[in-house]
Amino acid sequence: MASKYYDYTKSNELFKRACQVIPSGLYGHQGPAEGCWIPPTSWPYFTDHAKGSYFWDVDGNKFIDYMCAYGPNVLGYNDPDVDAAAIEQAKKENCVTTPSAKIVELAELMVDTVASADWAFFMKNGNDTTQGAIMCARAYTHRKKIIFVNGFYHGVSMWTQKIDYPGVLPEDVANNLYVDWNDFEALEKLVAENEGEIAAFISTPYLHGNFFDNVLPADGYWQKVRKLCTEKGIVLIVDDVRAGFRLDLAGSDHFYGFEADLICFCKAIANGWNVSALCGKEFLKSSMSALSYTGSYWMSAVPFAAGIACINKLKKLDATKMFREKGLKLTEGLKAAAANNGFNLVVSGEPALFYLRVADDDSLLIHQDWVQEMVHRGIYITSHHNHFLNASLTDEDIARTCEVADDAFKAIRSKY
Amino acid sequence: MKKQEECVLTDSKTLAYINMYAIFGTLENLCELDENARALLKNKKPISIGFDVKNGPAATLYFKNGYCRLEDGCNPKCTIKLPFSSCEKFNGMIDGTVTPFPSKGLIHLGFLLKSFTPLTDLLTKYLRPDPKDLEDPVFFETSTKLMFYLITVAISQIANRDEIGRFSAHLIPDGDVKMSIKGGPAATIRVRDHHLVTIKRMPEKYRAIMEFESIQLARDLFDGKVNAVACIGQGSIAMGGMINMIDNLNRILDRVALYLA
Numbered sequence: 001m002a003s004k005y006y007d008y009t010k011s012n013e014l015f016k017r018a019c020q021v022i023p024s025g026l027y028g029h030q031g032p033a034e035g036c037w038i039p040p041t042s043w044p045y046f047t048d049h050a051k052g053s054y055f056w057d058v059d060g061n062k063f064i065d066y067m068c069a070y071g072p073n074v075l076g077y078n079d080p081d082v083d084a085a086a087i088e089q090a091k092k093e094n095c096v097t098t099p100s101a102k103i104v105e106l107a108e109l110m111v112d113t114v115a116s117a118d119w120a121f122f123m124k125n126g127n128d129t130t131q132g133a134i135m136c137a138r139a140y141t142h143r144k145k146i147i148f149v150n151g152f153y154h155g156v157s158m159w160t161q162k163i164d165y166p167g168v169l170p171e172d173v174a175n176n177l178y179v180d181w182n183d184f185e186a187l188e189k190l191v192a193e194n195e196g197e198i199a200a201f202i203s204t205p206y207l208h209g210n211f212f213d214n215v216l217p218a219d220g221y222w223q224k225v226r227k228l229c230t231e232k233g234i235v236l237i238v239d240d241v242r243a244g245f246r247l248d249l250a251g252s253d254h255f256y257g258f259e260a261d262l263i264c265f266c267k268a269i270a271n272g273w274n275v276s277a278l279c280g281k282e283f284l285k286s287s288m289s290a291l292s293y294t295g296s297y298w299m300s301a302v303p304f305a306a307g308i309a310c311i312n313k314l315k316k317l318d319a320t321k322m323f324r325e326k327g328l329k330l331t332e333g334l335k336a337a338a339a340n341n342g343f344n345l346v347v348s349g350e351p352a353l354f355y356l357r358v359a360d361d362d363s364l365l366i367h368q369d370w371v372q373e374m375v376h377r378g379i380y381i382t383s384h385h386n387h388f389l390n391a392s393l394t395d396e397d398i399a400r401t402c403e404v405a406d407d408a409f410k411a412i413r414s415k416y
Numbered sequence: 417m418k419k420q421e422e423c424v425l426t427d428s429k430t431l432a433y434i435n436m437y438a439i440f441g442t443l444e445n446l447c448e449l450d451e452n453a454r455a456l457l458k459n460k461k462p463i464s465i466g467f468d469v470k471n472g473p474a475a476t477l478y479f480k481n482g483y484c485r486l487e488d489g490c491n492p493k494c495t496i497k498l499p500f501s502s503c504e505k506f507n508g509m510i511d512g513t514v515t516p517f518p519s520k521g522l523i524h525l526g527f528l529l530k531s532f533t534p535l536t537d538l539l540t541k542y543l544r545p546d547p548k549d550l551e552d553p554v555f556f557e558t559s560t561k562l563m564f565y566l567i568t569v570a571i572s573q574i575a576n577r578d579e580i581g582r583f584s585a586h587l588i589p590d591g592d593v594k595m596s597i598k599g600g601p602a603a604t605i606r607v608r609d610h611h612l613v614t615i616k617r618m619p620e621k622y623r624a625i626m627e628f629e630s631i632q633l634a635r636d637l638f639d640g641k642v643n644a645v646a647c648i649g650q651g652s653i654a655m656g657g658m659i660n661m662i663d664n665l666n667r668i669l670d671r672v673a674l675y676l677a
Contacts, residue, residue: 015649015650019646019649019650023643023646024643024645024646024649025646025649025650026649027645031649032648032649032650033645033646033648033649034645036659037649038655038656038659039651039654039656040648040649040650040651041651162583163580163583164580164581164583164584164664164667164668164670164671165667166667166670170580210660211658211659211660362591362623363591363622363623363624363656363657363658364657364658364659365656365657368656368657383659384659
């Protein structure tokens with residue numbers, strides 16, 4: 001079936017209005033600049049509604065969505081079980097002076113679910129969890145320095161940004177040290193050079209940075225890192241905001257066979273309802289208790305109720321196994337569509353969070369062209385970010401995606 | 417008075433390199449674009465001015481047949497030599513607070529006073545334009561083109577010298593970036609081992625592109641009336657290819673304004 005080429009008239013009109021009253025119209029990763037919409041005219045700016053694996057934009061175009069709101073959509077948009085739990089809780093209470101009992105229920109569920117967790121501390125965004133983790137590590141160790149892996153993203157707090165970012169001072173990042181992913185020898189050397197000064201090593205479970213193929217951990221890498229951190233009194237923080245509950249419901253550290261001291265969750269906890277969590281080992285509980293760290297909505301009950309329903313449903317579905325299987329099926333189909341048209345599509349990262357790159361030139365211009373042709377035909381992917389699977393994705397969705405991929409490769413074949 | 421932020425986040429050595437290669441380098445383009453500039457140099461014997469800044473940049477400006485060319489290094493055979501004891505002194509000459517004295521070629525003082533100074537005054541007129549002058553379309557276009565060349569060269573100087581600029585540069589992979597104004601000037605920013613060189617012509621092949629949709633858009637961006645991120649979102653700045661090259665160049669571009677303020 002030939003793909004319809006979408007029109008975005010209403011989206012474009014709305015974006016013009018947005019530009020009058022919102023800085024840059026749409027900011028951050030869900031906006032056209034940081035989202036790398038190349039060119040922006042190929043993407044819808046605004047959605048109207050969503051269900052399952054799909055969303056419809058304000059022009060009525062339907063998309064199969066492989067970004068899943070950049071992760072929160074883990075069961076399918078508007079999942080009936082999660083939404084029913086949230087709505088039931090909303091009828092009772094949400095944001096109240098004294099927190100609901102739901103906070104205890106969700107904390108118990110997190111501790112029971114996440115292998116390395118002895119406690120859970122709830123917040124709102126992924127950034128809140130990484131910020132809390134760093135503060136906790138510094139409070140516990142009384143040390144300043146943090147080691148990051150080059151290509152990292154851990155949120156938007158000033159310490160997570162880079163010295164050349166607008167609004168960031170050299171002092172904000174003065175205690176940041178950097179090492180390449182999978183380079184244990186370099187990490188050992190960096191630790192030796194800063195003996196007794198390093199509070200934490202923070203990393204995602206594998207390298208899923210942008211603009212390059214994602215890289216899985218080398219054999220034994222995490223085990224060596226774990227041992228080094230223990231020996232040197234360095235708090236090992238796993239930022240599982242992106243991959244959490246998509247590889248392993250017990251945590252991505254568990255998936256790769258080690259235990260983090262602190263592990264950050266957000267996106268997949270409550271299927272889009274707003275809650276994040278920092279989980280940690282018993283020895284850090286006292287330091288976490290000591291922090292002055294809170295927020296107006298951090299103890300709202302509705303997202304807690306949604307989180308409980310979401311995690312229980314993920315368990316019931318054996319969702320992580322499903323994500324892997326669907327991810328493999330989809331990416332094999334995409335690679336075949338590329339090969340059928342004489343292109344080389346490289347797939348990297350874990351299948352549940354696959355990363356794509358058309359590798360036929362060294363500029364990514366062909367890749368960007370293919371991606372925009374996909375979006376224009378109703379398959380929502382992005383040029384330079386990993387993708388996400390959700391549990392409602394069907395085999396028909398996958399087949400349709402591969403069909404459109406073939407169309408999109410054919411469309412660009414004549415240009416290159 | 418400079419804002420506190422500028423005092424902390426810029427350094428005089430980087431500014432000296434910008435003044436030498438971006439400001440003086442733009443004299444080349446001024447002579448190409450403005451016949452008044454060429455008239456100041458016509459019917460004169462070829463002449464060269466060497467600038468030698470202690471612990472800073474050294475370059476030579478060559479003037480011939482109404483045109484001008486900047487070359488790296490102070491040529492010992494230059495007609496006039498202007499030495500500076502520090503980057504601050506050289507920057508002072510650009511600011512008009514320091515009067516240089518030639519160590520060689522005093523006999524050509526007339527060229528410095530009657531040709532070179534009016535030429536740099538003309539450049540200043542274009543680079544720091546009176547809003548009324550910009551109402552003239554020809555002036556507007558020339559001024560914006562000169563700003564474009566100035567900025568693209570300044571990007572490389574900041575990337576190679578400024579501490580924060582070097583941080584941005586170390587994240588840029590090798591290759592050529594095309595920076596251009598649609599239907600107007602183009603430049604190549606060539607990256608090799610995180611060292612940047614600006615070549616004031618379009619690349620034959622590039623890994624990334626950043627193109628302003630019009631000369632008006634470029635002007636608004638240079639004047640700080642519009643923001644690059646917003647323009648990318650609206651499509652008035654087209655970007656493509658290795659976005660990490662563009663992203664980091666944009667961070668350096670932010671610092672250009674800091675130095676040229």
